[in-house]
Structures are given as C-alpha cells and as structure tokens.
Amino acid sequence: MVDLEVRRLGVTIPSKFVQPDGKTMYLQANVCPCGGGGIGTSVYNFNLRKLVLTPGSDAPATELPSDANLAAPASGAVAISKSSQSGSLALLNDGVTTGSETDSDDEVKGASWWGYEWPAKHRINRVEFTSGAVSAQGGYFTGRPRVQVKVDGSWVEVGAQSVSPAYPGDASAGANTTYTLTFPTVETDGIRVIGLPGGTRSFTSVAEVAVRYVAQLADGGFEAFGSGKPAWIFEGTAANGVDRGLGFAHSGANNGWIRTSGTGWSALTQKVPVVPGTTYKVGSWINASAGLPDGQGRFGVRVGSQDLASKTFGASTGYVHHEVTVTIPAGVHEVTVYAGFNAPGTDTWIQLDDFTID
Ligand SMILES: [Ca+2]
Ligand SMILES: [Ca+2]
Incomplete structure (x- = not known):
C-alpha cells in the first residue's frame, strides 16, 4: 500500500532487511546524479525507504455517518501524491491545517494529486482539502481540483462534485485555505484530489486532507460538475x-x-x-x-x-x-x-x- 515513483535505478528490496513479520521491509533505489537527483554529488548512494505491506480486504464498507476523519492514521490510510519534496506525507493527516508540503520536483507535471489509499473500503462523500504555502512559483491548482476514487484499481472521477468556497484556479486560492468538496456517497479504498499544478515551477501544496462520510445532501443547487453518477x-x-x-x-x-x-x-x-x-x-x-x-x-x-x-x-x-x-x-x-x-x-x-x- 504505497505509491512508489520507480523512475529510479537499481530498485531492490534486500531480503537481508525483511523483518520477521514478513510485511516490513526496506526499498533501495538510486537516482543518477547526472539526472539532477544528486546535485553536488558525483556518486550513487545507498538509499533505503521503509515499506510496510498491508493485505487488502474486499469486504463492504461498514461505517455510518459521523464527523470522523476516515483518513486519520489509525484508519491505516496511506497518503499518496505525485511527489513529496520533504519525503514525508505525514502532514496530510496529522489534523493540523497549518504547515506546507509540496510536490515540487522540477517537472512540468500534467497533474498533481494528494489523497489516500486504504487496505479496506470506506464510504465517503466529503473531502476537505487544505492548501499549504502559495507563491508565484506554485502551490495551487490551475482550474478546479477534482475528486477521483479507485474503482477496481483504476482512478475514476466522482460525479456531481461541488466545491465550497469556489476554487479560484490561481494563486488567490491562498495558503492554508480549506476547500470542501462534496459528492454522492462512494464506496472505495482510494481517494485523491487531483488537478493541473500552477505557477512558474508547476507544483501544488497541501497542509491537510480530511475524508468523511457525513449526513449531507449532494448537489442541492444543480451546479455540480464531474462526469460520474448524478446526485439526483x-x-x-x-x-x-x-x-x-x-x-x-x-x-x-x-x-x-x-x-x-x-x-x-x-x-x-x-x-x-x-x-x-x-x-x-x-x-x-x-x-x-x-x-x-x-x-x-x-x-x-x-x-x-x-x-x-x-x-x-x-x-x-x-x-x-x-x-x-x-x-x-x-x-x-x-x-x-x-x-x-x-x-x-x-x-x-x-x-x-x-x-x-x-
Ligand atoms: Ca496537516
Ligand atoms: Ca442552482
């Protein structure tokens, strides 16, 4: 349950470091210094990243409507993104809406995303996305970010989405600002907020992504967007x-x-x-x-x-x-x-x- 960017060299999981539980291990990968990944160095490194495997379940979701954040760490949620500048996505579900992580990676990206995958299915009808830092270089979406969910392993856009307040689609979206995306209930083991990154360096930022199943009516004003199933x-x-x-x-x-x-x-x-x-x-x-x-x-x-x-x-x-x-x-x-x-x-x-x- 981890989103790996495997555009690396010599990707291995050394058996020497597989833990007795058989699920905890370390992934070793290198990036070529000549490729911009090792500025100031001229050698490959030995880079380990902890990898924990959790067996998935296809059991139907069981939660009832509440104010709980379904992406809280105890849920087993694994945060996912296009990239992580700091290397850690722990900030996504620490409950704090200040701070900032970005997916700045020197790539002109067609999409940026922030979300979660779980080892089991959940009912979801609301995502609260809080931005991180914003500058002329990036930190915001161009246009409106959209919610996608995992259906049989593929990402599919959710229908009848509404966002409040309206997302400006430029730097005025603001730092540490929460946008609430609501939609008809979906049952899924993966969800993400995705869009085109803005700024001269083409990246987005995040401070928190909360996921909920709440008592709510979707698309009450018939203004929603998204190509999936309608609310009515x-x-x-x-x-x-x-x-x-x-x-x-x-x-x-x-x-x-x-x-x-x-x-x-x-x-x-x-x-x-x-x-x-x-x-x-x-x-x-x-x-x-x-x-x-x-x-x-x-x-x-x-x-x-x-x-x-x-x-x-x-x-x-x-x-x-x-x-x-x-x-x-x-x-x-x-x-x-x-x-x-x-x-x-x-x-x-x-x-x-x-x-x-x-
Ligand atoms: Ca946070
Ligand atoms: Ca209306």
Whole structure:
C-alpha cells in the first residue's frame, strides 16, 4: 500500500532487511546524479525507504455517518501524491491545517494529486482539502481540483462534485485555505484530489486532507460538475433534466425540472445519509406551473415508501421555499429526500433548486 515513483535505478528490496513479520521491509533505489537527483554529488548512494505491506480486504464498507476523519492514521490510510519534496506525507493527516508540503520536483507535471489509499473500503462523500504555502512559483491548482476514487484499481472521477468556497484556479486560492468538496456517497479504498499544478515551477501544496462520510445532501443547487453518477435520481414517466444557464434557477446558473402532459407521479429523489435520533430541517425551492392543482405537488423525506415528513404544494408564481422538520427513527441511517407531483393530464411542470439539509 504505497505509491512508489520507480523512475529510479537499481530498485531492490534486500531480503537481508525483511523483518520477521514478513510485511516490513526496506526499498533501495538510486537516482543518477547526472539526472539532477544528486546535485553536488558525483556518486550513487545507498538509499533505503521503509515499506510496510498491508493485505487488502474486499469486504463492504461498514461505517455510518459521523464527523470522523476516515483518513486519520489509525484508519491505516496511506497518503499518496505525485511527489513529496520533504519525503514525508505525514502532514496530510496529522489534523493540523497549518504547515506546507509540496510536490515540487522540477517537472512540468500534467497533474498533481494528494489523497489516500486504504487496505479496506470506506464510504465517503466529503473531502476537505487544505492548501499549504502559495507563491508565484506554485502551490495551487490551475482550474478546479477534482475528486477521483479507485474503482477496481483504476482512478475514476466522482460525479456531481461541488466545491465550497469556489476554487479560484490561481494563486488567490491562498495558503492554508480549506476547500470542501462534496459528492454522492462512494464506496472505495482510494481517494485523491487531483488537478493541473500552477505557477512558474508547476507544483501544488497541501497542509491537510480530511475524508468523511457525513449526513449531507449532494448537489442541492444543480451546479455540480464531474462526469460520474448524478446526485439526483428520477422516478416516474415525465420528461426531466437540468436547465443550465437558462435563467430559470433560484440561485446559481442551473435548476432541475420535471414536465409532462400525462398523468401519474414523477419526482426527483436523493438518498441522504443521516444519524438516528437527530432532527434535521430539510428544505427546497420549487416553482410550479399554473396547471398544477393545489395539493398535487409534494416535497418530503421518506424511508422506503414510508413518509417521515412531507408538505404539499400547487401552482405558484415563482419559487416558493418548502421546509420539513424530521427526527430520524432508531436504526435508520439513510433517508430519501424527494420532490415531485401527481400530473393532472395537461401540460404541467415544476422547477427545483437549492435543496438543503441542516
Ligand atoms: Ca496537516
Ligand atoms: Ca442552482
């Protein structure tokens, strides 16, 4: 469980140094002084790096939503990066958001990344990335960093990602600044924040990367990016989608929509992790067309097909805020937030935006 940059010479794991547990050993590698790796020297060195192997497990993830950092050292998380200027990534998960490590390595890199691999799978829906030092030479991403997870050994972009605050994509991203990336729950044994490094020396910096599985709604404002699975699921037979930059949003550029001339129930839904016994306020903004009869729109929270709390609505002349308060029953760790309507058989639509859970 270690990310090795093996562009080195004479890579060996000498059996002399394999420890009695059979899992702890030392990796020996050299870099040619003529290649820039040994400035001020003219000889190869004997360089050992400790290597600890942990057998992997394919067992399903078991954690429930909490505020715990799943990348804390006790989790067995192994920090990974493109490069490490100091040679140690211990700063990534020491719980301290000051300090700085960089992947400055005199290479014009196509990508920089900071993250973790674990010997077992975890449920994850939030990454808090804190930058390190920033200068004109580097320390920031050009454009927006993205979250990728390991799927069957390959890195795959996570869908429906949101970042808060917005990432500027230049040096104004700032030093020791935390950006929270949220997305629908994924189950994985590897995660990283990746992007194009900026600055005249092409590198990024980091002070901390925290990984969590929390009670949260993903892409409540329909502004998310990422090519993977969407946050919202549609149920029913109506036409539906996302308006992008059409001026119909409650806030931002985008909103969800459902429209039909038919009949029957149609809704957007999302499964949301929750903590039993906790009381949540769940909100949405919905604009319903003139054709929607009173009481035929419904916004709420359910477990399976059982409503925990809901509120009906009809036609409106603009966005209306709907909110329900729900206390999660014992033993329930996931609820479904939904908003939709029973269609009257004439052209009817709703626009949806800014779902929240607090
Ligand atoms: Ca740290
Ligand atoms: Ca929006």
